[in-house]
Amino acid sequence: SSSIHHEYMRECIKLSLNAPAKPTNFRVGALLVAEPSHTILATGYTLELPGNTHAEQSALAKYAQQKGVDDPEHRLADAFPPPPPGSTDTKLAIYTSMEPCALRLSGNKTCAQRILDTRAQGWGVTKVYYGLKEPETFVGESAGVKMLTDAGIELEYVAGLEEEILTVTLAGHAHK
Numbered sequence: 001s002s003s004i005h006h007e008y009m010r011e012c013i014k015l016s017l018n019a020p021a022k023p024t025n026f027r028v029g030a031l032l033v034a035e036p037s038h039t040i041l042a043t044g045y046t047l048e049l050p051g052n053t054h055a056e057q058s059a060l061a062k063y064a065q066q067k068g069v070d071d072p073e074h075r076l077a078d079a080f081p082p083p084p085p086g087s088t089d090t091k092l093a094i095y096t097s098m099e100p101c102a103l104r105l106s107g108n109k110t111c112a113q114r115i116l117d118t119r120a121q122g123w124g125v126t127k128v129y130y131g132l133k134e135p136e137t138f139v140g141e142s143a144g145v146k147m148l149t150d151a152g153i154e155l156e157y158v159a160g161l162e163e164e165i166l167t168v169t170l171a172g173h174a175h176k
C-alpha cells in the first residue's frame with residue numbers, strides 16, 4: 001500500500017544511503033514529522049552530524065538548531081514547547097528505518113532517551129514509526145520498542161520494507 005507511512009519510510013531508506021557503510025554500526029534514516037499535516041520538520045541519517053551520531057539523533061538535533069537551541073545534547077526539550085493555541089498540528093512523530101536504540105555500545109545517550117527528552121515541556125514526540133527491528137549484531141535483542149512503549153510512546157511498525165532496509169543498513173558488514 002502506498003500509504004503515507006510507506007512513502008515516508010522509503011524517504012528514510014533514501015536518507016540512509018547517505019550514511020557511510022561501516023561494520024561498527026547500522027545505516028539508518030529518520031524524519032521528524034508534524035501530524036496531522038504530515039509536514040517534514042527535519043531529516044537525519046547515521047553519522048550526518050559530527051561525532052558518532054545516529055539518524056534519529058541527527059534529525060532531532062537539526063530541528064533543535066533550527067529552533068535556536070544550540071545544546072541539543074542537554075537542552076533538546078527547549079525546542080519542543082507546546083504548540084500555540086489553534087495550531088492544526090498537535091502531534092510530533094519520528095519515522096526511522098530502524099527501531100530507536102535503547103543501548104549503544106559507545107555508551108552515548110540512546111535515541112529512545114532522546115525521544116523521551118523531547119517531552120519535558122509536556123509536548124514533544126509521542127509517535128514512532130519504524131521499518132525494522134534492530135538486528136542483534138551489537139546489543140542482542142533491542143529493548144528500544146519496549147522502552148518507548150512502556151514510556152507511553154505509540155509505536156507503529158511499517159511492514160514490507162525489511163529486505164530493502166536490511167540491505168542498506170548492513171552494507172558495511174562482512175557478509176558470510
Ligand SMILES: Nc1nc(=O)c(N)c(NC[C@H](O)[C@H](O)[C@H](O)COP(=O)(O)O)[nH]1
Pocket residue numbers: 024025026027028045046047052053054055056096098099100101103104105106107108111134138139
Ligand atoms: N536506530 C538506529 N539508528 C542509527 O543511526 C544507528 N546507527 C543505530 N545503531 C544501533 C546500534 O546498536 C549501535 O550503532 C551500536 O550499539 C554501536 O553503538 P554506537 O552507534 O557506536 O553508539 N540504530
Ligand SMILES: [Zn+2]
Pocket residue numbers: 054055056057100101110111112
Ligand atoms: Zn540510536
